[in-house]
Amino acid sequence: MKFTDEYRDQRLAKELAAALARVTTRPWTIMEVCGGQTHAIVKFGLDQLLPPGVELVHGPGCPVCVTPVELIDKAIEIAARPEVIFCSFGDMLRVPGTQRDLFSVKAQGGDVRIVYSPLDAVQLARRHPDRQVVFFAVGFETTAPANALAVLQAHRLGLKNFSMLVSHVLVPPAMEAILSSPNNRVQGFLAAGHVCTVMGYTEYEPIARRYRVPIVVTGFEPLDILQGILMCVEQLEQGRAEVQNQYARAVRRRGNEPAQELIRHVFQVVPRKWRGVGEIPQSGLGLAPAYAEFDAERRFGVATLTAEESAECISGLILQGVKKPHQCPAFATRCTPEHPLGATMVSSEGACAAYYRYRRDVAAAGPVQAPAKG
Ligand code: SF4
Numbered sequence: 001m002k003f004t005d006e007y008r009d010q011r012l013a014k015e016l017a018a019a020l021a022r023v024t025t026r027p028w029t030i031m032e033v034c035g036g037q038t039h040a041i042v043k044f045g046l047d048q049l050l051p052p053g054v055e056l057v058h059g060p061g062c063p064v065c066v067t068p069v070e071l072i073d074k075a076i077e078i079a080a081r082p083e084v085i086f087c088s089f090g091d092m093l094r095v096p097g098t099q100r101d102l103f104s105v106k107a108q109g110g111d112v113r114i115v116y117s118p119l120d121a122v123q124l125a126r127r128h129p130d131r132q133v134v135f136f137a138v139g140f141e142t143t144a145p146a147n148a149l150a151v152l153q154a155h156r157l158g159l160k161n162f163s164m165l166v167s168h169v170l171v172p173p174a175m176e177a178i179l180s181s182p183n184n185r186v187q188g189f190l191a192a193g194h195v196c197t198v199m200g201y202t203e204y205e206p207i208a209r210r211y212r213v214p215i216v217v218t219g220f221e222p223l224d225i226l227q228g229i230l231m232c233v234e235q236l237e238q239g240r241a242e243v244q245n246q247y248a249r250a251v252r253r254r255g256n257e258p259a260q261e262l263i264r265h266v267f268q269v270v271p272r273k274w275r276g277v278g279e280i281p282q283s284g285l286g287l288a289p290a291y292a293e294f295d296a297e298r299r300f301g302v303a304t305l306t307a308e309e310s311a312e313c314i315s316g317l318i319l320q321g322v323k324k325p326h327q328c329p330a331f332a333t334r335c336t337p338e339h340p341l342g343a344t345m346v347s348s349e350g351a352c353a354a355y356y357r358y359r360r361d362v363a364a365a366g367p368v369q370a371p372a373k374g
Helices: 010-023 035-044 069-079 102-107 118-127 144-157 171-180 193-199 204-211 222-238 257-266 289-294 315-319 351-358 360-365
Strands: 028-034 054-061 084-088 111-114 132-139 162-169 188-192 215-218 243-245 267-274 278-287
Touching: 010 222, 028 035, 028 171, 028 193, 028 222, 035 054, 035 188, 035 222, 035 351, 054 171, 054 222, 054 315, 069 084, 069 102, 069 132, 069 162, 084 102, 084 118, 102 111, 118 132, 118 144, 118 162, 132 144, 144 162, 144 257, 144 289, 162 267, 162 289, 171 188, 171 204, 171 278, 188 193, 188 222, 193 215, 193 257, 204 215, 204 243, 215 222, 257 267, 278 289, 315 351, 351 360
Parallel strands: 028 054, 028 188, 084 111, 084 132, 132 162, 188 215, 215 243
Antiparallel strands: 162 278, 267 278
């Protein structure tokens, strides 16, 4: 397949792995931020190509996984109302709240619909002026411009029956929270390429300097990831801590500035709770005061609803790179994709789902290890 096979070439992958083995003299722990990268790593066995001691830990870059349980409960509460058409991307429907998920609301007669764009929800609001249409806006910086555009369009159309349940999160504050944690093991990052296509990577430069960590903006195909790891290890070995751009075919240093302007116009930076991690200051986006009329939490009076996380699920430790999915006692036993206990088993980008799909047998036999050199 044109433009995909080129980035999955086995010969080039082996050359990159050999280059990595040549430059590596000691153990390093690197976190890939994005769940899409985690899936590629596990699916293609990239971690098994690494030299002994170079370990990849899986980061918090799956927006479905980090949406806090109380936001899911708020979504369920709103979606169950008879006047509401509740719109969401598909993978949010199976994320467990405290008691149930959005699929069970749908099964019990709630009007819960899967949409492919927030603009679909705006169109639904135009077609159904007698109903309240709510869009569940989950995501990192990548999806924020389209969601901002939907709010602007609803505003321009004067729609009084459209609102948004916003759970946007920002990557740089999460990286800082991980680096500041007393449990931190991360020595270098592969930053998420798609986030940087929107935001660029100037925000990462002070983080690299302050915490002395290399950060490599990295794509999602096997060769992207291996090259990103190689660039990161080269920096670590040379004692450098810079931001480098492996994903130059898509990312510019300043990113997509009109998209950033749109985000700044419609949203404001707010504290945000991350599932399994807790509240991180200035780590989310909420609607700016000028667009507060579109805030579903206010419209439906659910802003103060709180909920407790499952005590059994250790996804918070997995999302911080402290544990791996197969180290969870519930993995593949009480927690499976059919009966998930935590969001990291639900999402197509979740680390637990990736291990369940590609590493279940290995995980059952014990911790996943890189093969010995030579
Ligand atoms: S296997 Fe299930 S219970 Fe364990 S951390 Fe993953 S999602 Fe949570």
